[in-house]
Amino acid sequence: MTEMTEERRLFAEFLRRRGLKTTRERTALFDEIFSTHRHFDADDLVARMRERDRKVSRATVYRTLELLHACGLVNRVRLSDEKYRYERMRVGEHHDHLICTGCHRVFEFVEPRIEELQEAVCTRYRFRPSSHSHQIWGLCEGCAAEKEKAAG
Amino acid sequence: MTEMTEERRLFAEFLRRRGLKTTRERTALFDEIFSTHRHFDADDLVARMRERDRKVSRATVYRTLELLHACGLVNRVRLSDEKYRYERMRVGEHHDHLICTGCHRVFEFVEPRIEELQEAVCTRYRFRPSSHSHQIWGLCEGCAAEKEKAAG
DNA sequence: CTTCTTGCAAATGGTTTGCATCGAC
DNA sequence: GTCGATGCAAACCATTTGCAAGAAG
Numbered sequence: 001m002t003e004m005t006e007e008r009r010l011f012a013e014f015l016r017r018r019g020l021k022t023t024r025e026r027t028a029l030f031d032e033i034f035s036t037h038r039h040f041d042a043d044d045l046v047a048r049m050r051e052r053d054r055k056v057s058r059a060t061v062y063r064t065l066e067l068l069h070a071c072g073l074v075n076r077v078r079l080s081d082e083k084y085r086y087e088r089m090r091v092g093e094h095h096d097h098l099i100c101t102g103c104h105r106v107f108e109f110v111e112p113r114i115e116e117l118q119e120a121v122c123t124r125y126r127f128r129p130s131s132h133s134h135q136i137w138g139l140c141e142g143c144a145a146e147k148e149k150a151a152g
Numbered sequence: 153m154t155e156m157t158e159e160r161r162l163f164a165e166f167l168r169r170r171g172l173k174t175t176r177e178r179t180a181l182f183d184e185i186f187s188t189h190r191h192f193d194a195d196d197l198v199a200r201m202r203e204r205d206r207k208v209s210r211a212t213v214y215r216t217l218e219l220l221h222a223c224g225l226v227n228r229v230r231l232s233d234e235k236y237r238y239e240r241m242r243v244g245e246h247h248d249h250l251i252c253t254g255c256h257r258v259f260e261f262v263e264p265r266i267e268e269l270q271e272a273v274c275t276r277y278r279f280r281p282s283s284h285s286h287q288i289w290g291l292c293e294g295c296a297a298e299k300e301k302a303a304g
Numbered sequence: 305c306t307t308c309t310t311g312c313a314a315a316t317g318g319t320t321t322g323c324a325t326c327g328a329c
Numbered sequence: 330g331t332c333g334a335t336g337c338a339a340a341c342c343a344t345t346t347g348c349a350a351g352a353a354g
Binding site: 019020021023025026056057058060063082 | 332
Binding site: 078098125 | 266
């Protein structure tokens, strides 16, 4: 629970530098996010905290996610959906998304050659990249089969 | 204004098939979108229509964008921003985005080799793709230079 | 004339914020 | 003690929707 991971150190350092405090709520949210989740939205997080008897208000959840996002530990994306989705980041880790329009599940993929080509694009456009996100919408195997069947 | 482009034909056909009507508002919005814009948001469009003395209510703008999106003539994306951005599509055209976090401009790029790799990823995951979107955030040349200067 | 459309204003729903109280340090 | 943090409820804001009045076919 209180093991000193690289990420925890980063967060503590980030707070200190900004003159912010390490509160019970921030620590509890950090633990929850880094112990179980990959992808989640604000409501998921509120619900999980409630289950774990570590109730935190929605406002604080948003405020904390903003901090974690600001220090790069949490990524915030809109998967063409009406709400933000968050995902915890680990150093040096990067992945992109396959989003099933049938069952709304999100799958991750990694393709280093795409990343290389991105670098090339940025050079070509004299663009200095800081982050990127790549989504592919479509049907996962199960939903594709189902649709096939429905169509006769 | 009333030239019979491929896109216009597609839209008319789409409406007919659904038993919908070709109204003054829909035609005016179609014209505005296809004559000038590439990227825009709902408010831009409302403002432009007002300027052109072809006032259309915000509700109708959203409803019409939904139709154009449904028939594939307009793409709707969230550039990790609180609102939707739209862009008109031309047959066989595809591009991705470089988004400057300094000046908020959006640049387009095309990289067919990335598209090929995507195909490979989808095959690997037995995923049937229907569309995709790829964003790279960072600083454009001008903003990077400015930041450099500011940093001393 | 029937059905689909429009505009308005109200509703929605995720996210943000003002303020009084509480807790870190 | 001093500031920053929290929780609550209200505010925000882009988008959607119900409804009565208006046009397309």
